[in-house]
Amino acid sequence: MTTVYLDNNATTQVSAEVLAAMMPYFGRLYGNPSSMHTFGGQVGIKVREAREQVAALLGASPDEIIFTSCGTESDNTAIRSALATYPERRHIVISRVEHPAVRSLCAHLAKEGCRVTELPVDSEGRLNMEAYEKSLTPDTAIVSLMWANNETGVMFPVEKAALMAHDRGILFHTDAVQAVGKIPIDMENNAIDMLSLSGHKLHAPKGIGVFYLRRGTRFSPFMIGGHQERERRGGTENVPSIIGLGKACELAAAYMEEENTRVRQLRDKLEHELLDRIPNSRVNGDRVNRLPNTTNISFEFVEGEGILLMLDRYGICASSGSACTSGSLQPSHVLRAMGVPFTMAHGSIRFSLSIMNTEEEIDLVIETLPEIIQRLREMSPYWDSGRQACATPS
């Protein structure tokens, strides 16, 4: 059985070209990029090239790129740096739908005495800009808003939000882990001070991230040690992964158009066909301002874990916002923040595509899923009454 991988917001396959670019640095080219000798220096040159490749994808300057171990480290770096460089300010603004890398960190900081505002979203997952504007105070050290949501793909207007923060002299960070590589980003022409990205979401390996820091921004490092990354992040460079990420960024730029045309069409086909074939189903999140690769669909009166396990039999990989799969007994905090009713939230499935997916794979899901939902609904005590209550997908 072949794997139909539609869980690319969780992680992506390392592309063959990325792997090939990395291999020599696990083997004979093992030098330390900081060394004085030629053997290490040749590796240093490759790290510099990778930095340029990442900068090019972001429309940034190479000296604004700091390599980290993951998106979570980058998020921690941003928020802790703002608190360290503005010690008189103790307020943080985030949204209710942020990734745990930001939400859990802020919950932790709240225990240490920080004040955290979690901005609400509407039923489509869109940021309440009025609440945002009101939340900004002279005590606000940093605003951290995700560029695109990992569960729904809904994008926040972060460039606009960054300007609003700037007008008030407040630092702005965006967790762009899901956005980078899927939509064009041009740091030269926006006001965002800090940005986090993660390699394994764009066909680079796990364990490599980037923290973008705008030139001239006050900064206090999170990892303190050697002089690597111009003393902004101590620790010997993860050379193979840095080189892999550089390659992945170059490829992402090259495939950006395909992502926004072919992949978008596949996603739209999957979404339309499933809504069409399965009654009492609906899309969660704003379908206009959304990543081209993501769809989050709820199937009423069934539970997500069962759907995933039945898809698994066909080798189809997806994920769910149901309580049973979250390990927390409550359905996804993103869907709850959007006010998705319980009848819908437990049966939500996220499909996230990549340029590696084919139309045949999408067709397999379209053929398979309606039957699975039907089977589970026949087992559900709520199905009969539901069918009468609402026969058309909203």
Place this chain on the structure above:
Amino acid sequence: MWEYTDKVREYFLEPRNVGEVDNPDGVAEVGSIACGDALRLTFKLDENKRISEAKFKTFGCASAIASASALTEMVKGLTVEEAEKITNQDIAAYLGGLPKEKMHCSVLGQQALEKAIAYYRGVPTEVKEGEIICECFGVTDREIEQAVRKNNLSSVEEVTNYTKAGGGCGNCLDRIQEIIDRVRAEVREPVRPKMTNIQKIRMIEEILDREIRPALKNDGGDVELIDVIGNRVLLAKRGYCAVCPASQQTLKGFVEVKLRELVSPDLVVEEVTE
């Protein structure tokens, strides 16, 4: 991904007895869609008052479906008196075990069975007894008490795994701990049978020989049992223990702890110097 047994997978993928029995003798609905788990159980008795048919409908995860299906298989052929002896542990065991976070699925099955039997007997059960402790999942103090007692639970986390209580906002965690403390205090008392003094001395000697002396002898030490008065165990230090500056620590921190664990929790070790 959850680590389900093959039996759970089998009962989820090919569930037995899905649906509703016509003209049932027993009916129950437990759980709710908000909680993420719900089960409708129906059964019918034959002329010998044995369960001839049982069916289920479940909204919930794979283990909830498997637990309900397993339950309908388990009760077939039983009288209601026999069926009501089935515990949630029995359901989990039938499936070769459930991940600990999923034990609440077996509890749901057991609750449905209890309620369906009450329906058959005409016992009114509509009113939930007890006080709601967990607002998020509507779990009462009675349900928490029962789960703690039947499954010998000792932590809040375990209670959440079995009843879901405390799995939402977390406001009730302190109250759950109070219930655990209360229930465990009552079950503790009667467990240890009263020993005669002779039995106690024999047991202490045995534990000293088996569990304690070998460890002391590794360091060239030993102890001798001088007397047992009530719960006071009088010991004399021998060998290297007699001169070792840390031996007081050994007596209290090791010998006493072992004796309390293996003989009686009330024992107090005292040193006698001759």
